[in-house]
Amino acid sequence: MKLLTKKVRIGNIYIGGGEDIKIQSMTNTKTKDVEATVEQILRLESLGCEIVRVAVPDLDSAKAISRIKSRIHIPIVADIHFDYKLALEAIYNGADKIRINPGNIGDEKKVQKIAKEAKRYGIAIRVGANSGSLPKDILQKYKSPSPDAIVEAAIYQVRLLERFEFDNIVVSVKSSDVLTTIKSYEILSQKLSYPLHVGLTEAGTFIAGTVKSSIAIGYLLLRGIGDTIRVSLTDEPEKEVIVAKEILKSLKLRKGVKIVSCPTCARCNVDLLKIADEVEKRIQNLDLDISVAIMGCAVNGPGEAKEADVGVACGVGEGLLFKKGKIIRKVRENEIVDELVKEIYSFS
Numbered sequence: 001m002k003l004l005t006k007k008v009r010i011g012n013i014y015i016g017g018g019e020d021i022k023i024q025s026m027t028n029t030k031t032k033d034v035e036a037t038v039e040q041i042l043r044l045e046s047l048g049c050e051i052v053r054v055a056v057p058d059l060d061s062a063k064a065i066s067r068i069k070s071r072i073h074i075p076i077v078a079d080i081h082f083d084y085k086l087a088l089e090a091i092y093n094g095a096d097k098i099r100i101n102p103g104n105i106g107d108e109k110k111v112q113k114i115a116k117e118a119k120r121y122g123i124a125i126r127v128g129a130n131s132g133s134l135p136k137d138i139l140q141k142y143k144s145p146s147p148d149a150i151v152e153a154a155i156y157q158v159r160l161l162e163r164f165e166f167d168n169i170v171v172s173v174k175s176s177d178v179l180t181t182i183k184s185y186e187i188l189s190q191k192l193s194y195p196l197h198v199g200l201t202e203a204g205t206f207i208a209g210t211v212k213s214s215i216a217i218g219y220l221l222l223r224g225i226g227d228t229i230r231v232s233l234t235d236e237p238e239k240e241v242i243v244a245k246e247i248l249k250s251l252k253l254r255k256g257v258k259i260v261s262c263p264t265c266a267r268c269n270v271d272l273l274k275i276a277d278e279v280e281k282r283i284q285n286l287d288l289d290i291s292v293a294i295m296g297c298a299v300n301g302p303g304e305a306k307e308a309d310v311g312v313a314c315g316v317g318e319g320l321l322f323k324k325g326k327i328i329r330k331v332r333e334n335e336i337v338d339e340l341v342k343e344i345y346s347f348s
């Protein structure tokens with residue numbers, strides 16, 4: 001059962017308070033390159049990204065936010081480190097949320113100024129601790145970036161904002177280690193009721209990052225912890241969104257076409273990998289709650305295809321199409337993708 005958190009508005013959507021889990025990602029373009037950044041955000045949007053973060057390392061990037069925002073349709077978050085003036089500039093240029101680490105902003109007065117302006121503009125602030133950048137005093141106290149250390153660092157940041165009468169807060173406690181991340185969020189969720197941004201930091205390359213993120217995020221969501229997720233990959237951000245969507249679909253937290261496909265073996269006489277890959281690409285954006293079976297032969301093929309809403313059981317250079325448990329026709333191998341996609345769309 002989902003833990004109830006405070007509801008926080010981010011642009012035109014809400015996170016927390018029982019809202020659906022929102023998917024977010026971060027661009028890897030230069031933010032000041034407005035064209036490239038907008039193009040990437042539009043691609044992310046089309047795949048199902050609901051909140052996008054952009055790094056703001058300089059003034060030009062902060063100023064670019066207003067031009068980017070006018071051409072996209074999802075809330076934009078400015079990621080700021082070190083310089084509070086960049087945070088202010090991002091706020092003035094329409095950022096819907098800013099992500100800061102008060103610990104590296106310096107003087108508390110600067111954090112106070114950010115909180116004051118964020119409040120005046122009605123936007124949220126995400127604070128949080130990452131295992132790789134804990135304050136020295138906390139590291140000395142705990143000797144290592146343990147879950148307790150990470151949580152203490154995050155709570156310090158939250159209390160600081162609260163002292164400045166700011167409570168439109170989202171919190172994260174990330175580690176690159178799965179078990180540390182899980183434990184940190186478990187502890188944090190017992191201590192605060194702000195919405196939680198869940199994910200690992202520096203999770204790794206596509207395969208390692210996907211596995212680690214799926215375990216940590218999946219486990220936490222199943223325990224009701226988490227209001228927005230980011231799968232962090234050393235890869236294209238588009239893949240982050242696709243993986244995040246699969247995590248939510250697997251946990252039945254998001255509608256979407258569920259593909260059941262076999263791994264193939266010596267009995268398979270079609271190019272099933274290509275067929276499954278192509279079908280997946282073509283239905284990526286459909287939010288239909290149906291299942292599709294793509295099976296290589298007559299061993300498990302007809303059984304799985306019958307169970308699915310739409311399915312194909314392949315033979316030698318051909319496939320038998322199923323819909324709602326019944327055979328509807330036989331098609332040639334080069335027609336399987338088109339015919340399957342056509343039948344999938346018939347449910348929309």
Ligand code: SF4
Nearest residue numbers: 262264265296297299
């Ligand atoms: Fe092999 Fe057929 Fe099973 Fe696919 S369905 S793995 S082709 S036996």
